[in-house]
Amino acid sequence: MPPSLRDLPQIQSLLDQPNVAQVAARYSHGETVAALRDITGQLRSALLSGRDCELPDFAGNLFADTVVAAIEAMRTSSLRPVVNATGIIIHTNLGRARLAPSALSAMQAVGAAPTNLELNLDTGKRGSRHDHVEALICDLTGAEAAVVVNNCAAAVLLSLMATAGGRSVVASRGELIEIGGSFRLPDVIAQSGATLREVGTTNKTRVSDYADAIDADTAVLLKSHTSNFKIVGFTAAPARGDLAQLAAEREVILIEDLGSGVLIDLSAFGLTDEPVVADILKAGVDLVMFSGDKLLGGPQAGIIAGRRDIIASLKAHPLMRAVRIDKLSLAALDATLRLYRAPFDPLKEVPVLAALSQPLARVKERGHALADDLRQLGIADVAVQQTAAFVGGGTLPEQDIPSFAVCVALPGLSAHQLMAALRQGDTPVIGRIERGEVLLDMRSVSDAELPAIIRTFKHIANR
Numbered sequence: 001m002p003p004s005l006r007d008l009p010q011i012q013s014l015l016d017q018p019n020v021a022q023v024a025a026r027y028s029h030g031e032t033v034a035a036l037r038d039i040t041g042q043l044r045s046a047l048l049s050g051r052d053c054e055l056p057d058f059a060g061n062l063f064a065d066t067v068v069a070a071i072e073a074m075r076t077s078s079l080r081p082v083v084n085a086t087g088i089i090i091h092t093n094l095g096r097a098r099l100a101p102s103a104l105s106a107m108q109a110v111g112a113a114p115t116n117l118e119l120n121l122d123t124g125k126r127g128s129r130h131d132h133v134e135a136l137i138c139d140l141t142g143a144e145a146a147v148v149v150n151n152c153a154a155a156v157l158l159s160l161m162a163t164a165g166g167r168s169v170v171a172s173r174g175e176l177i178e179i180g181g182s183f184r185l186p187d188v189i190a191q192s193g194a195t196l197r198e199v200g201t202t203n204k205t206r207v208s209d210y211a212d213a214i215d216a217d218t219a220v221l222l223k224s225h226t227s228n229f230k231i232v233g234f235t236a237a238p239a240r241g242d243l244a245q246l247a248a249e250r251e252v253i254l255i256e257d258l259g260s261g262v263l264i265d266l267s268a269f270g271l272t273d274e275p276v277v278a279d280i281l282k283a284g285v286d287l288v289m290f291s292g293d294k295l296l297g298g299p300q301a302g303i304i305a306g307r308r309d310i311i312a313s314l315k316a317h318p319l320m321r322a323v324r325i326d327k328l329s330l331a332a333l334d335a336t337l338r339l340y341r342a343p344f345d346p347l348k349e350v351p352v353l354a355a356l357s358q359p360l361a362r363v364k365e366r367g368h369a370l371a372d373d374l375r376q377l378g379i380a381d382v383a384v385q386q387t388a389a390f391v392g393g394g395t396l397p398e399q400d401i402p403s404f405a406v407c408v409a410l411p412g413l414s415a416h417q418l419m420a421a422l423r424q425g426d427t428p429v430i431g432r433i434e435r436g437e438v439l440l441d442m443r444s445v446s447d448a449e450l451p452a453i454i455r456t457f458k459h460i461a462n463r
Ligand SMILES: *Cc1c(COP(=O)(O)O)cnc(C)c1O
Pocket: 151, 152, 153, 154, 156, 179, 183, 224, 225, 226, 227, 257, 258, 259, 260, 290, 291, 292, 293, 301, 302, 393, 394
């Protein structure tokens, strides 16, 4: 006869059994009860759903092992480090930028002790959290003033609310982007209380289109980086300087949402569509905003730089409190920005830029080191092959960077099964599938992570 709900023992009677009592003595009564509730709850749903289900031998050692595994799982947090072998250097699902050691120690220092976050040490009076990084951002971008919020999406929303709420925003049809499910520019403009005036066409927008659309109600001309797509062929967009001149003449504000802003020229690494923030401000853009955790290589943050009067109005806006940056991110951002100044070389010190700029020969060497170690294990077929990595984080998908990957196959496992097994290691390894094969891209992996990859393969072999 198939088991029924009546065959499920009570928690208390399980606790009274010697096998479970031993677990409770080793761990704790509370954790054991929680694990038993979890296990019996799953069995109950299985029975109720009518699925074929076998009940375990509740008095046996195997059941005690299941309880221990459930307790261990509850002790492990769901959020943990993984190895990014996808080849996408700034992977939003994998938490974007890896932080520099100096940024990590800054977070540690500020997290472990009280800080002068909002205390002016000279006067002993209340200070502003914005003061800590403003001068640094101005120095690196040439901006008059700057302010930092929680992320770039918040930066766009706050900026539009403060400059255009209740009035209209003129934007090109070719730039009305969606960055990810919940960030669609037309929706953000609507949320800010402004009205969107679309101008031009999908492929061509001229300065005259903007000029014709400006009326007494217009507050802002909005330019945005098209980030994750590109219109090619018969296209036109106004030069930034021309748009800036128009905005100045007609006394409206020119705002540019850059997404992944860069502070130094990265065109030598194939990133020709990433204008440097300082150049954008020099061209006359009033306000520019960009992410802290994309190409900048820092923590999640939204940096807004530009005209002093506009930045002052952002700082005073009621929404500011809701989108303000926290002290840990602020500390990490400050430390990251310092790596862009002497005596440091950001291409060496900022991990995102180091991954992007490391010579192909180094990437290949790492691939061979991993391949050799994997061959020693004798469980997988391995080959090192040249491939293409990507910057990610909204930087153009076609701007690929030469890379090397280790192609791995395990006898008896499909590519999808191997990917799933790699995700189950103590340190999950996230690769990618290309033409039916599992690739571990070495451009987004660091040397220090190779032992963790080997451990994960050992774990798979021992299952
Ligand atoms: C990524 C991006 C954003 C959002 O930035 P977050 O820091 O993720 O909030 C906004 N605009 C553009 C153009 C982007 O590329």
